[in-house]
Amino acid sequence: MIVEELVLPVLMVFFMLAAGAYTVAVLDRVIAGALGTPQTGSVWIAPLARGAWLMTQHANATEAPDWRAWRLAPALYLSLAAIGLAVVPWSGSLVATDLVTSVVLWGSVEALATVVIFLHGWSANALFALIGGYRYVALGLSYILISMFVLIGVALPAESLQFTQVVASQEELWNVIRQPLGLPLFLIVGLGMTFWGPLNLADSADLAGGTAAEISGPPRLVWDVARAAMLVAFSGVATSAFLGGWLGPWLPGPLWVAIKMLAVLLVLLLLGRLLPRLAPERCVTLMWVILLPLSFIDLVWAGVGALL
Amino acid sequence: MTLATLLLLAAALIGIGIYGALSQQSFVMLMMGLELILNGVMLAAVAFWAFSGAGAPEGQLLTIIVMAVMAIEMTMGFALVVAVFRGKQADTTESLTGLKH
Amino acid sequence: MIESMSHGIGVDIAFLLLATLAVVTAWRVFRTDSMVRASFFLLVSFIAVGVIMILLAAEYLGVAMFFMMAVEMTVMALFMVMFMMNPAGLNPMNMVHQERISIGAGVVSFLVLSAMALLAVFPDRPVSAGLDPVRSLGNEMLGDSMLIFESAGLVLLTTMIGVVVLSSHRGRYGAATEGSLPPGLESGGDPAGKPEEDEDGEDGGHHHHHH
Numbered sequence: 139m140i141v142e143e144l145v146l147p148v149l150m151v152f153f154m155l156a157a158g159a160y161t162v163a164v165l166d167r168v169i170a171g172a173l174g175t176p177q178t179g180s181v182w183i184a185p186l187a188r189g190a191w192l193m194t195q196h197a198n199a200t201e202a203p204d205w206r207a208w209r210l211a212p213a214l215y216l217s218l219a220a221i222g223l224a225v226v227p228w229s230g231s232l233v234a235t236d237l238v239t240s241v242v243l244w245g246s247v248e249a250l251a252t253v254v255i256f257l258h259g260w261s262a263n264a265l266f267a268l269i270g271g272y273r274y275v276a277l278g279l280s281y282i283l284i285s286m287f288v289l290i291g292v293a294l295p296a297e298s299l300q301f302t303q304v305v306a307s308q309e310e311l312w313n314v315i316r317q318p319l320g321l322p323l324f325l326i327v328g329l330g331m332t333f334w335g336p337l338n339l340a341d342s343a344d345l346a347g348g349t350a351a352e353i354s355g356p357p358r359l360v361w362d363v364a365r366a367a368m369l370v371a372f373s374g375v376a377t378s379a380f381l382g383g384w385l386g387p388w389l390p391g392p393l394w395v396a397i398k399m400l401a402v403l404l405v406l407l408l409l410g411r412l413l414p415r416l417a418p419e420r421c422v423t424l425m426w427v428i429l430l431p432l433s434f435i436d437l438v439w440a441g442v443g444a445l446l
Numbered sequence: 447m448t449l450a451t452l453l454l455l456a457a458a459l460i461g462i463g464i465y466g467a468l469s470q471q472s473f474v475m476l477m478m479g480l481e482l483i484l485n486g487v488m489l490a491a492v493a494f495w496a497f498s499g500a501g502a503p504e505g506q507l508l509t510i511i512v513m514a515v516m517a518i519e520m521t522m523g524f525a526l527v528v529a530v531f532r533g534k535q536a537d538t539t540e541s542l543t544g545l546k547h
Numbered sequence: 548m549i550e551s552m553s554h555g556i557g558v559d560i561a562f563l564l565l566a567t568l569a570v571v572t573a574w575r576v577f578r579t580d581s582m583v584r585a586s587f588f589l590l591v592s593f594i595a596v597g598v599i600m601i602l603l604a605a606e607y608l609g610v611a612m613f614f615m616m617a618v619e620m621t622v623m624a625l626f627m628v629m630f631m632m633n634p635a636g637l638n639p640m641n642m643v644h645q646e647r648i649s650i651g652a653g654v655v656s657f658l659v660l661s662a663m664a665l666l667a668v669f670p671d672r673p674v675s676a677g678l679d680p681v682r683s684l685g686n687e688m689l690g691d692s693m694l695i696f697e698s699a700g701l702v703l704l705t706t707m708i709g710v711v712v713l714s715s716h717r718g719r720y721g722a723a724t725e726g727s728l729p730p731g732l733e734s735g736g737d738p739a740g741k742p743e744e745d746e747d748g749e750d751g752g753h754h755h756h757h758h
Contacts, residue, residue, distance in 0.1 A: 453663075
């Protein structure tokens with residue numbers, strides 16, 4: 139019993155963390171190569187080589203950082219990604235955490251990510267890192283709101299806050315068609331929450347690396363892995379919430395989940411490479427003035443659909 | 447985990463919260479004391495709901511209302527802090543003497 | 548009570564650890580040098596209580612606690628860095644008044660409440676196994692108690708409007724800060740944080756007097 143309830147889910151989540159982060163690194167390099175950025179070395183080896191190199195580096199120190207918070211923040215972000223991966227159902231019964239409020243739990247992962255990213259920026263006791271943290275808080279609040287409305291939208295037809303029920307409710311029609319606004323909004327939030335590509339405003343180049351400006355060595359490796367794992371968790375949640383999770387013909391359920399997650403990851407990474415970067419203040423305007431009202435429309439749409 | 451132990455924990459949180467709310471000079475730290483009191487109150491409400499309320503839904507609703515009260519307390523508190531700071535550049539309770547005389 | 552609520556030893560151990568965590572971090576809130584750290588200690592205390600709520604089968608409330616408090620404490624930390632002295636905790640901080648009375652009040656309220664917890668007899672009516680807490684909460688909120696729930700929403704909306712008015716730069720009669728001045732560094736002194744005024748200039752009428 140303890141094996142089934144504790145060991146197996148933990149192993150599953152750890153495997154997903156490692157495999158997911160590696161997949162993101164490889165895919166991103168492949169996409170960059172395909173788009174014309176020259177890549178040195180093999181795309182399969184290069185992520186591992188960089189990881190090994192970071193492991194052997196000495197971690198820099200700033201003047202009087204909050205050591206505990208500074209070292210904990212990357213690990214906490216990684217554990218938030220782990221919680222996110224744990225709520226993704228691989229089939230009707232194969233799911234690490236089948237909490238009846240798993241949709242809300244994912245919402246609180248997004249909220250806690252704001253805390254962790256701010257903590258990461260603040261604890262370094264450095265200017266750019268703090269500005270990066272502040273930037274993320276200003277943006278993170280709008281990401282959370284948009285994502286909550288979109289997720290309430292998928293919970294409505296399921297009449298449940300549980301991801302397994304949400305997937306089961308898509309037996310006839312996937313939510314991506316039933317609520318056409320949901321998935322695009324959720325993907326934008328995903329890029330924002332992992333500050334990837336055009337929405338990388340917390341760790342952006344204009345802040346010399348933002349919250350990650352001062353970290354190097356093993357903490358840097360953990361931070362990078364955590365961001366990639368969070369992207370994987372996002373694609374997992376998007377798969378369950380909008381793309382029908384394990385549902386699909388011919389193949390077994392878990393394989394369908396893996397295929398759909400890979401497809402979402404591919405789209406996210408492509409968007410990350412193709413979309414133009416936004417200035418932070420414009421990004422806040424975009425979120426509050428355009429995307430948040432769109433998420434209201436999505437919710438009303440979902441509500442009317444649930445009533446009819 | 448019995449009702450008594452849960453209530454003891456709630457009492458400890460409320461006690462620490464009362465100490466904080468009464469002793470802190472900084473507005474925001476004072477608000478933290480208030481939040482801690484409400485934390486204990488919510489825990490006690492859920493404990494009663496689970497052990498002696500027979501799962502009456504009003505018990506959970508009370509906790510939701512306390513959460514709303516916390517949100518209101520915090521936003522109002524911060525708005526007042528902003529207003530006071532703009533007017534007097536003060537962040538401690540001692541510097542507010544306007545209503546004293 | 549133990550027999551009626553069927554849970555294993557694991558739940559008891561988890562409860563003990565979480566209870567200790569909640570109390571210790573709550574205590575650290577008022578004993579740390581950095582106000583940002585204080586707000587995150589408070590967050591940890593809330594999260595511990597949230598997990599205890601999940602152990603008590605209040606699955607929605609426990610998880611709601613996580614995201615409510617995460618956002619609240621981030622905002623709190625943000626305000627700490629903006630307004631308060633010593634947010635980084637680089638200097639020792641002890642900003643307290645009437646500490647003895649406060650400790651007394653805290654201890655007395657703890658003792659009174661725990662005496663009530665231990666001595667009072669509460670009815671033993673645990674949650675029945677068949678109850679779906681999330682569904683029953685939802686039905687209550689949008690059923691019998693809809694008026695209460697919606698009033699809470701309305702009050703929140705009113706708060707939002709009031710807060711914007713209170714913290715807005717623009718008042719009805721011009722800038723909100725018009726006519727107000729920062730206090731002096733010593734009582735009755737010149738306003739702090741203002742550029743040095745020309746003392747022997749002809750516009751002596753601009754010299755401000757503090758009471």
